[in-house]
Amino acid sequence: MFLQTSEIVQIILFAFFGVMSIAFAIYIVRAKNVFYGAVSLAFLGVSVAALIALEAPTTYGIYSVFHILLYVGATVTFLAISLVMFKDLEIKIVGRGIGVLAGVAIALLFLITIYLSLPQISIVSLKPVNFTTLADDLLATYWFPIVILIIALLTTLIEAIALARRD
């Protein structure tokens, strides 16, 4: 079975963004100044959004846009701007050996679990996702989690205002 040219390009792009996401993640945990780490988190978010979109462009493209708009555009930007309020952003690394051991152990455990569970999954072909259908589903079936999310966002908004006004 031979791959088509578009599929080869898709795999090359996926590998590129995969390497980029690993590099940005390593920079986040190794950077001496956490502000640069927060900026690097934005690039990691964009890389992950690209990876998700590349897995199934017609199906996951919608989510990728939301990931960039909501996560990178709001969360990471807020985090990076908030860090300007602190004076000493230089940090010290402690227990590097234990950290590497913990990271490798968790990653290995995770990969072994995936490997063992893969034969039990039935592989299916993906269908394109229509934005209208997704919006209808969100409002009709998942209205309660949306209400909870709105309340949570309002609460954090009030908290942020109260914190900003506090002397």
Place this chain on the structure above:
Amino acid sequence: MIVLGLLGLVLSGILIGIGFYGLSSTTNIIRVLLSSEIILNSAILFIFSFSSISGIIYNSIIFSLFAIGMALTEVIVAIAAIILYYRQKGKLEVE
């Protein structure tokens, strides 16, 4: 393509490892928050990679949308807590 789904699963495992390394190798609160964000990204990547193989499309998209919405609130609450801690202690390191 199933190849990309499998690669995504492996990549999410690597990112989780890096995130846990960041969590356990520092005492800086902001670094801990950033490491937890790496783990969140890898979890979202895992959800989509897994669903691209098994075909659970709607649930993965909706679950991830709520996850990044809650991540936004989590970051705001965490930053507020860190600012209060910094005002009281004058440092970002925890013992």
